[in-house]
Amino acid sequence: xxxxxxxxxxxxxxxxxxxxxxxxxxxxxxxxxxxxxxxxxxxxxxxxxxxxxxxxxxxxxxxxxxxxxxxxxxxxxxxxxxxxxxxxxxxxxxxxxxxxxxxxxxxxxxxxxxxxxxxxxxxxxxxxxxxxxxxxxxxxxxxxxxxxxxxxxxxxxxxxxxxxxxxxxxxxxxxxxxxxxxxxxxxxxxxxxxxxxxxxxxxxxxxxxxxxxxxxxxxxxxxxxxxxxxxxxxxxxxxxxxxxxxxx
Ligand code: 13P
Numbered sequence: 001x002x003x004x005x006x007x008x009x010x011x012x013x014x015x016x017x018x019x020x021x022x023x024x025x026x027x028x029x030x031x032x033x034x035x036x037x038x039x040x041x042x043x044x045x046x047x048x049x050x051x052x053x054x055x056x057x058x059x060x061x062x063x064x065x066x067x068x069x070x071x072x073x074x075x076x077x078x079x080x081x082x083x084x085x086x087x088x089x090x091x092x093x094x095x096x097x098x099x100x101x102x103x104x105x106x107x108x109x110x111x112x113x114x115x116x117x118x119x120x121x122x123x124x125x126x127x128x129x130x131x132x133x134x135x136x137x138x139x140x141x142x143x144x145x146x147x148x149x150x151x152x153x154x155x156x157x158x159x160x161x162x163x164x165x166x167x168x169x170x171x172x173x174x175x176x177x178x179x180x181x182x183x184x185x186x187x188x189x190x191x192x193x194x195x196x197x198x199x200x201x202x203x204x205x206x207x208x209x210x211x212x213x214x215x216x217x218x219x220x221x222x223x224x225x226x227x228x229x230x231x232x233x234x235x236x237x238x239x240x241x242x243x244x245x246x247x248x
Pocket of ligand 1: 012173174177205207230
């Protein structure tokens with residue numbers, strides 16, 4: 001972490017939780033993290049729960065705890081069955097995850113499509129959390145990743161790059177327990193920063209939890225986490241935020 005950037009910890013619940021689970025988790029986060037005001041906390045439940053949770057956590061409710069969607073469509077409205085526009089999401093959330101590797105893998109989302117989604121997010125006043133990460137750790141994979149990121153963000157303004165949140169999520173670390181070492185994550189993230197700005201918040205994601213959070217957050221370019229599995233466990237997630245708050 002670096003004192004010039006406000007830490008951000010987002011929980012990506014993916015396609016998990018019943019409505020009852022979602023209420024329990026969100027209420028727990030709100031109660032246990034009431035005083036951790038130095039950290040931006042973002043909960044990204046399945047979109048169908050956003051409207052319910054927004055009554056307690058939505059835009060303008062609890063200053064440092066916000067909601068985010070896990071995906072969006074770039075068009076404002078129209079014949080796109082099953083999709084949600086950023087204008088719709090803005091009614092109930094402040095953030096949107098874009099380009100998660102699971103969407104790239106299973107739904108074949110392409111870089112230009114991701115750029116359109118980022119632009120749509122900014123148009124609606126949402127903060128995009130753009131995911132990027134190599135599938136395998138092979139020679140040249142980091143260089144390719146920096147080029148890939150540069151290609152996606154190339155037409156954004158400096159002000160948009162400052163507001164954008166980027167999540168570095170090595171695919172080999174997602175859901176595997178095989179977390180990247182702090183040194184490796186720092187090295188890649190510092191290179192990703194060369195095509196962003198000093199103000200852009202860059203998160204690490206991939207088997208992050210309450211046990212490895214402190215070591216990763218000790219790195220100067222890691223500004224928080226995009227948490228998967230551990231965000232479904234109230235105690236783990238809350239502990240991660242408390243650690244970031246202590247270090248901030
Ligand atoms: P895990 O934390 O379960 O590895 O998932 C990371 C992730 O994909 C968050 O978006």
